[in-house]
Amino acid sequence: MLCTGVAVGVGLFFFWLIGDIFLKGAPGITWEFLWDEPENAGRKGGIAPVLVSTAAILLVTLGTAVPIGFGTAVFLAEFSQGKTTLGRMVRRALDVLASVPSIIFGLFGNAVFSHWMGLGFSILSGGLTLACMVLPILIRTIEAGLRAVPLSTRLSAAALGLSRVAVLRDLIFPAAVPSLAAGLLLGLGRALSETAALIFTSGYVSRMPESLLDSGRSLSVHIYDLAMNVPGGDTHAYASAWVLIVLLFSINGLTALCLDHWGKTRMRGL
Secondary structure (H helix, E strand, O other), X not given: OHXXXXXXXXXXXXXXXXXXXXXXXXXXXXXXXXXXXXXXXXOXXXXXXXXXXXXHHHHHHHHHHHHHHHHHHHHHHHHHOOOOHHHHHHHHHHHHHHOOOHHHHHHHHHHHHHHHOOOOOOHHHHHHHHHHHHHHHHHHHHHHHHHOOOHHHHHHHHXXXXXXXXXXXXXXXXXXXXXXXXXXHHHHHHHHHOOHHHHOOXXXXXXXXXXXXXXXXXXXXXXXXXXXXXXXXXXXXXXXXXXXXXXXXXXXXXXXHHHHHHHHHXXXXX
């Protein structure tokens, strides 16, 4: 009974939060809002440059984090398995990094990427900083998915004479696809909603970026700025939050559909 009440309470809070954003943000959603540039400090106009900057930051983040995260997860799950000093050190470092506040990552990104590497306040600095932030959760989720594949699968493949590369490619990776997608979604969710780290790295500039070295305002930073620093910006802040929520729902829904289609295709292939 208690568990049911808690679940109902969480569900009601979720629907109240989403409903409030949708009701207050939906009236401001127009084609002009999606395609125009911000005017009057964001009180008027649209969010087109903000959307472009957000997409560019996400591409840099995923393009950097996914290869590194995937390779590290494979090493931890298949080659280390907690028996090597390096593997234990990497796991402990990931656990510490996962608990570091985002503002610390922002200061790190500002010091390393913006100043030491000379990238300045740019989309590239913001994307690389977010990549550092999402790596712990991405690696841990992918590692858990790879380790969840039964040991009997590996032993059976070895008995048949399959190479380790063939086992990873044809047996372990397909079985771990749901966990890979979960890690990617969690990383995307954190990157889309991050604010503090991007204030110190990608900056506040709301004009249309021309390259990855231009400063760019993400959607979450835009919402924060309108809500906290711009008097009269609440209407556009709610509309921007509405767009952010729709993006998150769309990404989750599309991923679920792709996984379902992939699963059915794989079953037919078997």
